[in-house]
Amino acid sequence: MKVSGKDVENVAGLSRLRITEDKMDKYLIEFNDFLEYVDMLQKVDTENVEPTAHVLPLQNVFREDEIKPSLDRDMALSNAPEKENGYFKVPRIIE
Amino acid sequence: MELYKKSAHDLHDLLEKKEVTAVELADAFLERIDSIDSKLHAYITKTADTAMEAAKKADKKIAAEGKIPFLTGIPGAVKDNICTLGIRTTCASKMLDNFVPPYNAAVMDKIQKENAVILGKTNMDEFAMGGSTENSAFFPTHNPHNAEYVPGGSSGGSAAAVAGGLAAWALGSDTGGSIRQPASFCGIVGLKPTYGRVSRYGLVAYASSLDQIGPLTKDVTDCANILNVITGYDEKDSTSVKASSPDYTKSLIQDVKGLRIGIPAEYFVDGMDKEVAESIHMAINDFKAMGAEIIDISLPHTKYAVAAYYLLAPAEATTNLSRYDGVSYGERVNGDDIVSMMTNTRTEKFGSEVKRRIMMGNYALSAGYYDAYYLKALKIRTLVKEDYDRAFEKVDVILTPTAPTTAFKIGSMINDPLQMYLQDACTVPLNLAGLPGISLPCGVSSSGLPIGMQIIGKPLDEEGIIKAAYTYEQSKGFYKNIAEVTE
Numbered sequence: 089m090k091v092s093g094k095d096v097e098n099v100a101g102l103s104r105l106r107i108t109e110d111k112m113d114k115y116l117i118e119f120n121d122f123l124e125y126v127d128m129l130q131k132v133d134t135e136n137v138e139p140t141a142h143v144l145p146l147q148n149v150f151r152e153d154e155i156k157p158s159l160d161r162d163m164a165l166s167n168a169p170e171k172e173n174g175y176f177k178v179p180r181i182i183e
Numbered sequence: 184m185e186l187y188k189k190s191a192h193d194l195h196d197l198l199e200k201k202e203v204t205a206v207e208l209a210d211a212f213l214e215r216i217d218s219i220d221s222k223l224h225a226y227i228t229k230t231a232d233t234a235m236e237a238a239k240k241a242d243k244k245i246a247a248e249g250k251i252p253f254l255t256g257i258p259g260a261v262k263d264n265i266c267t268l269g270i271r272t273t274c275a276s277k278m279l280d281n282f283v284p285p286y287n288a289a290v291m292d293k294i295q296k297e298n299a300v301i302l303g304k305t306n307m308d309e310f311a312m313g314g315s316t317e318n319s320a321f322f323p324t325h326n327p328h329n330a331e332y333v334p335g336g337s338s339g340g341s342a343a344a345v346a347g348g349l350a351a352w353a354l355g356s357d358t359g360g361s362i363r364q365p366a367s368f369c370g371i372v373g374l375k376p377t378y379g380r381v382s383r384y385g386l387v388a389y390a391s392s393l394d395q396i397g398p399l400t401k402d403v404t405d406c407a408n409i410l411n412v413i414t415g416y417d418e419k420d421s422t423s424v425k426a427s428s429p430d431y432t433k434s435l436i437q438d439v440k441g442l443r444i445g446i447p448a449e450y451f452v453d454g455m456d457k458e459v460a461e462s463i464h465m466a467i468n469d470f471k472a473m474g475a476e477i478i479d480i481s482l483p484h485t486k487y488a489v490a491a492y493y494l495l496a497p498a499e500a501t502t503n504l505s506r507y508d509g510v511s512y513g514e515r516v517n518g519d520d521i522v523s524m525m526t527n528t529r530t531e532k533f534g535s536e537v538k539r540r541i542m543m544g545n546y547a548l549s550a551g552y553y554d555a556y557y558l559k560a561l562k563i564r565t566l567v568k569e570d571y572d573r574a575f576e577k578v579d580v581i582l583t584p585t586a587p588t589t590a591f592k593i594g595s596m597i598n599d600p601l602q603m604y605l606q607d608a609c610t611v612p613l614n615l616a617g618l619p620g621i622s623l624p625c626g627v628s629s630s631g632l633p634i635g636m637q638i639i640g641k642p643l644d645e646e647g648i649i650k651a652a653y654t655y656e657q658s659k660g661f662y663k664n665i666a667e668v669t670e
Contacts (some may be wrong), residue, residue: 091660096542102549103501103541104508104522106530115539117458122543126490129559134567139561140568142392143617144379144421149421163285169515176510179521 089117090123184472186211187348189458190211191257191405194351198256202528205241205256209234209300212258216349217304219668222330222462225344228271229303236259253408254299260350262313263304263343265396266385267291270301275319276309278513278532288385289420290354290413297412301452302350305340309534310504311361311389314606318536325593326368327451327668328632332590335345335365341399342369345655347668353399356575359388359492360586360610362397363622367585370624370661372406372652375398377643378617382417390499392420393492393614402497402654403623407431408646411667412556426643434649437657441475444651445578449485452608455587462626462634463584466655470582478578480500482570485612487563493604494547494560500546505538537584538608575641583609585622585635613639621648624661 096115098119100107107115170177186194186208196201213231220226241256261267266273266284268291273279287295294301308318316324316339324339326332327347334343338355342365345353353364357375366373374397381396388394398409414428448466451460471477508526509515516531518524533541549555574581586606596603613620619640626634640648 091546095546095580096277098463099542099546101550102545103538104505104525104529104596105533105538105541106526111535113610115542119543119546122493126494126556126560129487129490129494129563132484132487132559132563134559134562134566137562137565139558140455140565143568143615144422146422149418151418154221155506161286167282167512168287169509178510179518181573 089120091119187215188391190350190355190401191254191259191351192408194257199249199251201245205238205245205300206235207507208240208256209258212293212350213350219347220349222326222668223343223347223349224324224342225275225305225347225349226260226303227275227306227321228377230270230301233270234300234302237298239301241300244298244369252297254294254297254412256298256300256483257351258300258302259294259614260302260305260337260341260344260353261291262307262353262355262533264307264356264465265290265354265389266643267301267304268388270304270514272304272387275307275321275531276308276534276537277320278507279491280514282512283401284385286385288547289382289417291385293447295410305338305353306446307340308337309537310339310387311356311358312500312536312540314364314603315591315593315596316340316365317593318534320534324592326632328370328590332632333368333589333593335368335586337361338373341363342366342371342373342635345369345371345399345401349598350663351401352405355399356386356394356396357614358393358496359614362399363610363620363635363637364586364606366399366622368590368633370627370635371399371401372621372623373397374404374406374410374621374645375412375613375619376410376645377424377619379422380421380645381413382420382620383416384417384419390496391503392499393496402622403507403649403656404432404435406621407435407649424643429646431645431649434646435653437469437654438652439654442475442580444470444475444508444547445478445480445483445574445581447480447482447574447581447583449482450583450609456589456628458626458628459584459588459634460587462488462635463582466636467582469658470657473658480578480581482574482612484563484566484570485608487569488612489604489608490606491560491563491567492615493543493558494614495564497540498547499544500555501541501548503565504541505666507532516575536600545635564615567612571616571618580647581639583637583639585609585637588633589628589634618642619645619648621652624657626661627657
């Protein structure tokens with residue numbers, strides 16, 4: 089086994105997900121199967137290979153700093169689960 | 184022939200000749216949806232009212248102008264991860280159950296400029312993660328050729344809609360095969376453009392360095408025409424390519440004389456259906472008979488592509504999907520504090536495949552594993568791309584199966600994610616390298632399910648693959664088949 093239940097719980101926490109006990113076994117098996125499968129990559133010699141994050145020869149895309157039409161506040165807030173006085177509302181963060 | 188069975192270009196001709204009105208077309212397709220979609224479940228949201236309004240507008244335009252743009256008045260469908268202003272866009276996720284985009288995706292602006300008629304938003308695997316449309320949080324879509332089988336995925340709703348006559352054309356998105364594989368399973372044409380060819384602005388992000396929007400159509404002629412509508416540089420997509428868009432209909436010519444077609448042995452993977460392999464070999468012979476030169480090539484890193492993809496795509500997804508935090512849009516499930524609110528929201532509203540990929544991605548990116556998994560996969564990506572670069576020095580296009588099998592039965596693979604991932608063996612390498620690919624029908628299995636072949640092109644050479652596909656299609660005529668779905 090490459091990962092334990094504690095590892096899965098840890099990565100779930102990083103992902104802001106909770107794994108219920110009844111699902112843990114399933115995730116654990118799937119996780120280990122997957123990591124065993126991708127282990128094949130370790131056999132490939134990549135000593136002098138550059139990573140490719142993006143296939144295009146991308147450069148910074150600059151443009152003039154001109155004001156263009158954008159969403160008005162009501163539209164931007166139109167899908168908010170909770171809002172108040174033109175702001176997104178969240179549970180209290182600072183005591 | 185019923186109107187819903189016709190290709191978009193045939194319908195376009197009928198409209199221009201005034202033999203039919205856009206309202207009559209919309210009626211015909213809406214009726215077809217009413218009678219069949221309860222069986223296929225291709226649509227998540229149907230937009231009959233706005234479709235009728237658009238059809239009336241198109242009819243006015245036809246009356247006034249005579250000559251009309253290709254999509255004017257032609258009923259089509261849009262995958263539900265493409266933002267549509269004022270029309271619910273769910274990504275087949277409970278997370279976005281009530282999300283109504285306040286803006287249009289760039290492709291929607293282009294389509295609506297032509298006065299196309301949008302019939303609705305199609306079903307998909309949740310957030311485009313899957314290859315069967317069984318991961319939809321709402322319901323699975325059924326294959327029009329046999330309702331016990333999956334339509335493929337993740338653009339399964341779009342493919343089923345076109346194959347079943349519930350739309351004349353559709354848009355999908357392709358991150359690892361999500362246009363080509365469902366096109367193959369449903370017996371239609373699907374094209375993934377070169378990365379950057381079509382603006383991703385307004386496409387809900389899954390894996391940003393791999394995602395592309397493309398058409399699903401009844402034939403290659405429709406594919407070329409719709410590609411004409413949706414391609415082009417867009418300053419709102421920073422990865423958009425600043426290349427001029429050719430007129431793809433100029434590639435609709437039957438000519439493969441001297442075309443160098445590469446056949447990579449590595450794509451004929453273990454576990455491939457015998458009938459699929461036979462069909463592809465027959466197609467190779469057909470191309471040879473039409474004057475193409477067949478060249479054996481090797482793409483040695485193909486066997487590592489699936490593993491690299493399933494590290495990279497989840498890593499990008501985990502970042503992209505962190506935006507679903509219950510704050511600015513999407514659903515919220517309350518909690519005692521902000522972290523528990525976010526955790527409750529994501530735990531309750533994401534489906535299991537999405538959670539699996541978010542966690543796999545976070546694992547691959549986490550301290551201590553980054554070099555072994557994420558960075559390693561990025562280097563494998565380089566090797567996969569270099570394989571193609573070398574091959575394209577010797578050949579013009581590459582021909583492979585689209586998928587190792589025909590459509591599989593609903594429920595048969597859903598409990599084995601790894602087995603499901605291996606279905607993508609022939610399609611993911613193109614996304615890793617950013618190459619264009621088209622899937623088109625090349626046969627039917629003994630059990631009556633479509634078989635698809637994939638033609639891969641050099642970067643930005645959609646013209647080359649359209650020409651090869653068109654030549655084959657016109658000589659064989661598989662495109663004339665449409666699923667007969669009866670109640």
